Amino acid sequence: MKKIISIISIFYLTLALSMPSFAKVEGDTIILGAAVSLTGKYSTNGEHTKNGYNMAVKRINEMGGVTVGGKSYKFDIIYYDDESDSSRAAQLAERLIKQDGVQYMLGPYSSGLTKAIAPVTEENKIPMVEANGASRSLFTKGYKYLFAVLSAANQYLEVAIDLAVEKNGGNPVNIAMAFEQDAFSQDVRIGVVEAAERTGSTITIDDKLPKELNDMAATLAKVKATKPDVLVVSGHSKGALTAIRQISEMQVDVPMLAMTHCDASKLAKQHGRNSEYALCAAQWHKTLTYSDEFFGDGIQYDKDFTDMYDYAPPYQAAESSAALLVFKDAFERANSFDKEKVRDALAETDMQTFYGNIKFSDAGQNIAKPMVLFQVRCEGDECANRVVAPTEWASHELVHPIPSWSSR
Amino acid sequence: MDLLIFEAPILMVQATLDGILLGILFALIAYGMALQWGVMNIINIAQGELVILGGYIAYFMYLYGIHPAYGVIISPIIMYFIGWGLYKTIIYRVVDRDLFISILATFGISILTQQLMNFIFGSDVVVAQSNFGTTFLFNYMVTLPNSKIFAAGVSIIFAIFVIIYMKKSKLGRAIRATAQNARAAKILGVDTEKVYAATFGINAALCGVAGSLIAITFTLHPYVGLPYTVRSFMIVIIAGLGNLPGVAISGMGLGVFEEFADYILGTEFRVGAVFLLLVLILVYRRFKLSRKREYLK
Missing domain, CATH: 3.40.50.2300 (Response regulator)
Incomplete structure (x- = not known):
């Protein structure tokens, strides 16, 4: 009898441990997941993407973080290197969602890799804000959980x-x-x-x-x-x-x-x-006169980014930073960690960032920024x-x- | 189908000259491949990567304020030792094995070199400026970048130099002897190991020259080596193994054919057209061979 009880309890314990929590929020930290090219042919732009994300995370956390339900949360990102390979990117998206229990995703670099990841996030109903996939075909497949802050390639x-x-x-x-x-x-x-x-x-x-x-x-x-x-x-x-x-x-x-x-x-x-x-x-130039409370305007962003990383930010970095601002805004408006509510809040985004205005079409494409x-x-x-x-x-x-x- | 080239026949001159200049450069790369293939029976899949690596040497000279054209002298020297080192560490293990093993080994070298170049030089596309200017012909109707003319000139000089070296020098004679019959050469006292290492080194050096020329005429990127491998492979196949003058002719011929395919069929078909030509040539060869066999019967 003891044996059976212990087997059952082990079974439930493993189940509890292996099941991802309701939303990937640990303590006061909201965990986002991203597969970014740190090696391979996109490694330079992958680095820009990662730096853009990191800079925004740091800035938002320093300025009070994300307020949900009256409590302040901080952002953190789990990164994996997708080796600039689309099948690897899809695997890693799967791993982030199934193993690491990530409930909110940031996009990779390049249209090709975003195309590889989108079906995975879509199937698992994981909201993804992406900043580096401009291909038009991303917006013609009826994806509901994909939001792109950048203008489409056409x-x-x-x-x-x-x-x-x-x-x-x-x-x-x-x-x-x-x-x-x-x-x-x-x-x-x-x-x-x-x-x-x-x-x-x-x-x-x-x-x-x-x-x-x-x-x-x-x-x-x-x-x-x-x-x-x-x-x-x-x-x-x-x-x-x-x-x-x-x-x-x-x-x-x-x-x-x-x-x-x-x-x-x-x-x-x-x-x-x-x-x-x-x-x-x-997609962006530092002299544009958009602004927000976190980064100020483009010139300020350019200066802060250069101080932090020792090179001037290309637009790949700027749009990546903007993706985090979009997530923060959506979490606060949803006032919840429920991914469906966050998704709906994302769909209703209408805001200005230092990178430009952001408002999504039904297909998830940013239609507010020329x-x-x-x-x-x-x-x-x-x-x-x-x-x-x-x-x-x-x-x-x-x-x-x-x-x-x-x-x- | 585009008839522009027939409406403006001067474009034919442009296409022919562009094709010849391009072809000579490709022929130099193919020349190294043919040499190594003939002597060691190794098809080097990493040929393109050696070219790009040679190009980066010229590019770094350019970054440090040295004119990249001097790369054609420095780069082959460095590349010779890299090639020699590659032989001593990897290639010597596969040289007597079957072709498949050597293709796998060089394919591995190719991937490794790509990733290492990406790691060390970064994944940006880079160019080195030669500022050589432009040559105008036929009242400004035909324009030829001097960098391409320079590239073709240097390629010809190196090709001739290697031919003479093969004929006159002791090592050249040893290389030719090994190519004819490695075992007999060994019995007669030729150190075939040394010959193989030198051959691989010479091939890498030729790639170094070509790479430096590509740095000033085209662009460099850790992952653009493969087209150079494929093109040199095709040139060698069309020329036939052991046919060194044929390499030059088939290199230029393919270059001109490719340019005309671009004008007449459209840019999207230019690479495809070259492959189609390769298939036709191989089929024709086989047809000719089978006829010969029938006579023998």
Whole structure:
């Protein structure tokens, strides 16, 4: 009899220990989970993501933490390294939820890894606020627990086409475009194609660059021959660096050059004056005048981040910090740790952060924040990104058309 | 299907010259691969990673204020010893085994090198600036970056140098003897271990040269080695093993073919078109071989 009782009690004990608690709140700490790339090809951006999260956690905790039910709680994050591998990321999401009992997730870096994790969080009904997955396909699958603080990939370069049309006196323009064949760049392409249809513009060159391609000489020779009004390039850091290198070497003159990943690739630093006048889409820039009580404005964030990590924050870090502000706001409005209530509170988010306004569509996409465009401008040999659009935040006038190479 | 190249025939000149310059650089990488394949019967999957590693050497020279073009001298020296070290630690264990084992071993080296480069150099894409300027032909209609012309020139010089070295030097003769018959060479007093180590070193050195050239013409990243491995493998296959002049011709031929495929079929098909050509060539070869066999009957 004793034996049976002890077996039963051991059984219940193991059950109690292995069952995740109702919500992952231990003592006065709210535990969030994140799989971030600390090794592998995304490790640099994974590091930015982690630093952005950590800085926000530190700041929120220092400023009183999260108040739920009249009690103050602190944030803490369990990190795992997803090795920049999507199957690993999905496994780790599973582990965070099933083994560590995490009930609230933060996103990984990159669209691909977010796509891998989203089905897991969705299946387990775990709210996830992500800051680094911009692919449009994340918002077309009907996910209910996914919230993205950043603008979707198809919004990246739409603004540039509108700008080109505006500079052309409202008349349609000829567009040459070169996009890498990966999910993100092709999403950016969809946005440009839609903008072209909307403005009645013509696409004269539509090159899809294979991932393994290092050379854009053929595309640029075609651009030289057809003389479009705007050249659009998107292919991550490699695409941005290759494009500027070869545009300057082949002296390709276009009135407008619009790209992505200028800041991720440190374009202005690596190519210096050759990158001048390139127009770049970005999620955030420190000179934007949004503000919040935790970080102040962009300039203040930039300064504090630089003090803490010894480098200026790229937008990947800023949006990651914003994700924590969203979580804090949702917990306080839900006034509960019930994940369904937190999810509903997230869905009703409508706030301003230093990173921008945040309000989610039904698909979980942030619809309150426009993309910004900046242009690389040089003074002497020092080149920097200057915001030129949207006009309300522009610190500098757009230079259009780009001066020809022979006059530079 | 795009007919732009036929409407503006000057683009054909551009495409041909771009293809040749690109092809020569690829041929240099393939040349090292062919040498090592022929002598040691090892297909080096880590070829691309050795190239990128060589490129990082030039890049770091550039960071420290030395013109990256000097990388073509420094990088092969360092890479020779890295190659030699790789042979002494890993490759010597697999050199007499079957091809599959050596492919696995070099594949392992390739993954290890990628991760180590990522760990040490970071995962940013980087470039080294040569500031060599541009050459204009046909009244500014055709533009050729001088960095690419420089890359092709250096590749040719190194290829010729290696050919002469193979013909004239003692070590070169030993390498050729080992390639023909390792056992006979050993009996005649050739230290085949030393020959193998030197061959692997020479291949790594050639990769170092090519890497430095890639640092100033394209971009570097720890994970972009694979396309260089695949391309050099294809060049060697098309040229046929042991056919060194063939490597140069097939390198340039593939380069030009790829450029024209880009203009006519579209950029998304340029890599695919090269693979298709490879398949066709292999099928044609097999067809020719089978005919030969029939005669023998």
